[in-house]
Amino acid sequence: MNMEAMKKKRRIIAIIVSLLIPITFYIGDFYFTSKIHHFEKYKTVEPTEKEYGHTLYKCKHCGMIKSDNYVEPTSYLMPNIVINEVCGANDSLLPDENGDCFDWIELYNPTDRTINLLGFGLSDKKTDLFKYTFGDVEIKPNGYLVVYAVGDEVLESFDTNILYANFKLTSKGESIYLTLPTGKIIDRITYPELKGNESYSRFEVNNEVVYKITKGTPLEENKEFVTVKPPVFSANSGFYSNPFMLYLESESDTEIYYTLDSTEPNKNSIKYEGPILVKDATPNENVYRMKKDTTIYKEKFPNELVDKATIIRAIAYDKDGNSSEIVTKSYFVGLDKYKNTNVISLVTEPDNLFDEEKGIYVKGIDYKEWELGKKEGEAPFLNWKNRGFLWERPAEISYFDKGNLVLEQKLGIRIRGAGSRNFQQKSFNVFARKFYDGNNRLLTPLFNELSFPKSFILRACNYKEGFLQSLVSNRSISTQKSKPCILFIDGEYWGEYHILERYSTHYLEEHFKINKSTFARE
Known part of the structure; x- marks a missing residue:
């Protein structure tokens, strides 16, 4: 057998061995886990508004515990936060604490419970739902939260209720997405072209959700405006x-x-x-x-x-x-x-x-x-x-x-x-x-x-x-x-x-x- 054939044979053997090693470990782990460990259902942890629920299993031989069967927090499964209003052409409404008027997105909690937004995502791009990720922020029942869309500008506030998202809005119109920490989109709004101080606002009419262009009403109930000329x-x-x-x-x-x-x-x-x-x-x-x-x-x-x-x-x-x-x-x-x-x-x-x-x-x-x-x-x-x-x-x-x-x-x-x-x-x-x-x-x-x-x-x-x-x-x-x-x-x-x-x-x-x-x- 010439040298070239021997080298080829060695390479084949090496490949087979490299494949057998993880397979052996996997089979061994499965065998020992199933034969040596004997897991029995130990405890069920019910989900809360903020935490996942799961089932705990305990080995009756060594006491080892494992968990699986994760269940989403209850707040993810119940009626949740909605995008209530989007102002993509803000000229003079709701200045921040520095006096600047940024475009903004208003969230609303229509439920009778306080909802924590930790891990929720907000974005203007469906392929990147977590452009902005919320920290430990709560919205009280029937409460509002405004998020300023400022882009790459780094801004901080002493007021924990003032939030700055790292993307901007356009007055020409686009889609905004609100996402659970699991990646599930819970609300989306696509607003049209807006003029100065106009917003795209959510209304419930006969148990149906409709959207209308109105004058912006940040941190207030949405309402349609009739222009009254001044005296x-x-x-x-x-x-x-x-x-x-x-x-x-x-x-x-x-x-x-x-x-x-x-x-x-x-x-x-x-x-x-x-x-x-x-x-x-x-x-x-x-x-x-x-x-x-x-x-x-x-x-x-x-x-x-x-x-x-x-x-x-x-x-x-x-x-x-x-x-x-x-x-x-x-x-x-x-x-x-x-x-x-x-x-x-x-x-x-x-x-x-x-x-x-x-x-x-x-x-x-x-x-x-x-x-x-x-x-x-x-x-x-x-x-x-x-x-x-x-x-x-x-x-x-x-x-x-x-x-x-x-x-x-x-x-x-x-x-x-x-x-x-x-x-x-x-x-x-x-x-x-x-x-x-x-x-x-x-x-x-x-x-x-x-x-x-x-x-x-x-x-x-x-x-x-x-x-x-x-x-x-x-x-x-x-x-x-x-x-x-x-x-x-x-x-x-x-x-x-x-x-x-x-x-x-x-x-x-x-x-x-x-x-x-x-x-x-x-």
């Missing part, structure tokens, strides 16, 4: 030398309600039944200038009546209870002395500033209780010391340049400063954001030589700072443009302020032509 005012915000009659109009079959105290109107407000006399409001009692707990120092209140504007806020309702947007106007009657300067009327729900729980201008209930000795330990945070989007409040801003209305826009306000937050007269940061009115910039420039800003400062008056910056504005140094103004808050004279540029990524783009992608998110 039309016969006079615009501005300065008037003499009293006049104001007329409000709305669509037929609607009713108008309005307020005179800066609160947001609703059906419990004054019903409009005829023209409103608008006159000098200065003789009215001081209200907001008399608010207490706005400083840690000795409080000072005006001894005389301060100048006042008439603030009228109106809303329209149709016969089915659908409402329009709120319209806010500021009227300065008999206050011509302010016509030669800049005036800003800041109007917001008074509770946004002065409520002990959510008011950003006051000490807050926790601090007051600590002051009174009802709470022990270190002093709690003063409300006006809080920062970030969660302490931003909506406001209607009307800006008059020498008596001419040049800006009327819904913006966001926050308290600004360090030690100056403790003063009775506080400064504000002011922000344009899409979710207030669809614009992320002011509708007009504040300074002729600059473009439309995204934010600015209302600084409690410090003429020295603006003056000193103006002295070096022609040097190679960064300065903020400023102009003086008079501020009215909720119709009452608040004091002398400065409109000041705000240092931000937009400021760097504007002045130094640096692309904002170079910097962290504002």
Whole structure:
């Protein structure tokens, strides 16, 4: 036999041996398991909402235990979570805690039990059902959960109920899948092309599930909206030398309600039944200038009546209870002395500033209780010391340049400063954001030589700072443009302020032509 034939024979033998070894072990294991071990049914573990059920077997000779016959958790077999709403074109609804408006998916728990989503999958791709996998998150009975679709952007939240999925949605329409940890799809929704702030919403009609395009209703029961046009005012915000009659109009079959105290109107407000006399409001009692707990120092209140504007806020309702947007106007009657300067009327729900729980201008209930000795330990945070989007409040801003209305826009306000937050007269940061009115910039420039800003400062008056910056504005140094103004808050004279540029990524783009992608998110 030649060498080549011998090599071939050895290879065949090696292959046969390599196959016999695992077969021998398999047969041996089966023989010894069945002959030496004698398994008997030992215990049945029933499935729970979160855990698999299974059967335990125990060897009567050695006590060895094995398990099989896995049964899905009961929550997988019962009515489960559904995809309730998808918003693939979010312009201004439900901003996250940083003020960003991402597209979102809303889940709903229609059952009478709390359901844990640990291991569930959410995806926009059927071939990859676990693009996003839920952690230990629960949805209470008849509860909602919103998941923001942000893509590859890594975002974290201190609120465990705010979730960011690692895929994005398209406004052109696509399918979304909700999957059990087992890989079984329990709900799917295919939404069509959507426009700004529209969502594809789930409804149950005559025990059948149907989907409709509606205005987004995150964290609320889905409902169809009827557009109601807002009331039309016969006079615009501005300065008037003499009293006049104001007329409000709305669509037929609607009713108008309005307020005179800066609160947001609703059906419990004054019903409009005829023209409103608008006159000098200065003789009215001081209200907001008399608010207490706005400083840690000795409080000072005006001894005389301060100048006042008439603030009228109106809303329209149709016969089915659908409402329009709120319209806010500021009227300065008999206050011509302010016509030669800049005036800003800041109007917001008074509770946004002065409520002990959510008011950003006051000490807050926790601090007051600590002051009174009802709470022990270190002093709690003063409300006006809080920062970030969660302490931003909506406001209607009307800006008059020498008596001419040049800006009327819904913006966001926050308290600004360090030690100056403790003063009775506080400064504000002011922000344009899409979710207030669809614009992320002011509708007009504040300074002729600059473009439309995204934010600015209302600084409690410090003429020295603006003056000193103006002295070096022609040097190679960064300065903020400023102009003086008079501020009215909720119709009452608040004091002398400065409109000041705000240092931000937009400021760097504007002045130094640096692309904002170079910097962290504002």
